[in-house]
Amino acid sequence: MAPQKQAPQNYNILIVGQAGRLQYEAILFAASLRAASPDFAGRLFVAEPQPGPLWRDDPRIKDADSRALLTDLGAEFLPFESRHFGAAYPYGNKIEALFALPKGEPFVFFDTDTLICGDLASVPFDFRRPTASLRREGTWPQIELYGPTYSQIWKSLYDRFGLDFEASLDPNQPDGYWQRYLYFNAGFFFYQCPHVFGQRFLDYALGIRDDPPRELLLQSLDPWLDQVALPLAIHALGGGRDTLPPGLLDGAVSCHYRLLPLLYAREADHVVEVLHEVTAPNKIKRVLKNYDPAKRMIYQGRGLKVRALFDQNDLPRREQVIRNTIKRNGFWMR
Incomplete structure (x- = not known):
């Protein structure tokens, strides 16, 4: 007996757009989404940071043709306020934009520099168990001679926020190797509520930025702050590294x-x-x-x-x- 076709999942997609390179990447994303996943029935939000004290210039997309084209491609503009990051750390947009999404509705965030190359309906998201991109290199932390080890650095973060460090480890990887520790690229992530996820992500990012454990004193957090806080949020919310089948996102279906x-x-x-x-x-x-x-x-x-x-x-x-x-x-x- 042939397997029954699953009903399509209904969720929102979030990307961040602002004046300059990101507005054109947003067009590429929206065009590829409509071409590769024509049956996607959710909403595509292009989140725009609004002018304010954390931006030297107006970050919104001002080109009328770009705005009209994005609308024609089915995107909805979503304004949000920058209260914690802004121009000093624009990667923080992906955290603060989450609070502008509809509360309680599942979402998938994608970095704007992503193409959708296949049918998103083939991706079996479990929105109760978040994960993020495993297409990454061992960019953080950078181990210094006579400095803390990988284990000491990551354990200090889990301890700071009351999380189970041992449960986050990959026992198939050797101690001291970067892939043993939960680490993602923040090019995509998802969850069942953007506000719940966003609050965890924000709390951890601000805690790390403003009061880092002493084990982090030799470590750079620019531009790595989001990728340091992200695995903590995912782990705290019951996710991990294996909640999606391999080869779909950052594979046959999407390309960052x-x-x-x-x-x-x-x-x-x-x-x-x-x-x-x-x-x-x-x-x-x-x-x-x-x-x-x-x-x-x-x-x-x-x-x-x-x-x-x-x-x-x-x-x-x-x-x-x-x-x-x-x-x-x-x-x-x-």
Whole structure:
């Protein structure tokens, strides 16, 4: 007997948009969502920080054509106030924007520099058990000679917030190896209520920023603060590293490409095909040509020159090597 088709899940999607690069990435995200998941029935919110004392300039998207195109692609603008981070730490937008979402409704947050390349209906979200992106490198903490170990640093954070450190560990990884400790990229995360998740995320981030344990004194929190607080929030709310099947998000269904030169350098052929397909319509091309990296990388073919520099089946292990190769050949843009 054939398995019954599951009813589609209903949830909101949140990305952050503001003037500059993020407004154009928001267009790419919205266009790819509509192309790859045409049956997505939830709401797509583009959260916009509002002017205030924590911003030197007005961060909102001011270009009328960009706003109209996002609306045409089904996005809803969602204003939110910056009370704790603002221009000093713009990564904090993803925390503060959560409180503007409808309370009690499940959500998925994506970084704006993400393409949807497959059907989101194929992703079996368990909104009671949050997780985040495992496509990451061991960027934090950086262990110093004679300084605290991985275990000492991470345990100090779990102890600070009354969390079970031992339960967060991956016993399949050796002691002292960074993957033994719960660590994510904040490129996506989800939960059943944005306000509950946001409060945990905010409390931990502010606690770490304003009163870090002594074990963190040698550690940089810029730009890593969100990725240090995120695993604590996920663990506290009953989530972990294995609550989604592998290969879907940051795989067949979504691609967190970060910057267009990196997309062309290292992503699968299908991702490049999706990018070219969703940027081909004239209404999208007309707006994206105002963004120099899109104009040169996509429409003038520079991206394919970047792609030719690499064997996508045998890429350098470290992202910095990829960046340096692109820069050395004069193709770097951001």
